[in-house]
Amino acid sequence: MTTLNVAVIGTGIFAKETHLPTLKSLSNEFNVIGCYNRSVDKAEEFSQLASCKVYKTVDELFEDPQVDVIDVLVPNQFNLSYVELAVKHKKHIIMEKPISATLEDSRKIYKLSKENPDIFIGVNENWLYLKAAEILKENLPKIGKVESFTYNSTGPFVSKNKYGTAWRAHPQHIGGYLSDGGVHQLALLTEVLGPVGKISSLTKQIRKESGTDDTCFTTCQMKEGDNVIGTYTYSSAFGQTDKWTIFKIYGDNGSLFLNLSNKKKPYVELNVGPNAETADVKGEKIEFSETEFFGVEAEFKAMHDAITKKNSYKGSVESCGHHLFIVGAILESSSKGGSMINVEQY
Secondary structure (H helix, E strand, C coil): CCCEEEEEECCCHHHHHHHHHHHHHCCCCEEEEEEECCCHHHHHHHHHHHCCEECCCHHHHHHCCCCCEEEECCCHHHHHHHHHHHHHHCCEEEEECCCCCCHHHHHHHHHHHHHCCCCCEEEECHHHHCHHHHHHHHHHHHHCCEEEEEEEEEEECCCCCCCCCHHHHCCCCCCCHHHHCHHHHHHHHHHHHCCEEEEEEEEECCCHHHCCCCEEEEEEEECCCCCCEEEEEEEEEECCCCCEEEEEEEECCEEEEEECCCCCCCEEEEEECCCCCCCCEEEEEEECCCCCCCCHHHHHHHHHHHHHCCCCCCCEHHHHHHHHHHHHHHHHHHHCCCCCEECCCC
16 A cells, blocks of 8 residues: 655644544555644644654745645635645645635636646545435435425534634635535535535624624525425524534435434434325434544545545545535625525536
């Protein structure tokens, strides 16, 4: 097996607590050899945990011939500039979601990926690798023709959030939390039901700490299938309330209900039958568990196989760019009083 040498840019909380343990657990696939952070203290702290060297400059990191893959964990307004450097120095690169701060930057990243097919350019979107998505897709044929869905990810505002960094409070990325957290939900939605074609949405800002609109209520028409329609609701800005992540899919021969609200005890309920009187399966409950880092392990393994074996990668520029285009359409629709908007497609 080919072991890829990794250099990490951005050595904050997620790099230390999630990426580094994951990379260490995949020691046959990856070897962390260096890191860079604008804060030297943070870089040195990471280097001690990873037993790797600290690069003094970004250029030094990109020019190191030993580096195969660059793992970028920085505010996403910088993603495009790092992709440009990766292309220039012919390095594989993975970056954190959302793919970029603006739709224009995502288009530029897409163009670079198409012009440089030998360079892996991917996005770390771990929700594409959830067991939940796998179970839903396995059982989808049982409920017949998909007709509609409801996706609701809502909850109370968390005032003491370790990820509540300054760049999130003053977002340069479109939609703020609607894109930062929302793309996780959109990844799961589209992984199961395919791309979104049209959007009608209203948004609002509830918390000043969000920096911009933080709540959306949206009606969707999917691009694929026979006029599949549904609703997508996202907000983590409410007062005290239950936290929900639920996804119900309605077919003409039954339904699927995913409850991911308690990440430690998720489950799917399957009901099969064309009507209330002829149910073949009533309330079959499928319990399962997600991995410790909620799909991050699987996405890194998939990245290794995409680079070394040319396998497909779910967190492609196309798929993760689509998630941001959905957010763009949500915001555009809201600005036009909820008008129906076509979601841009690559």
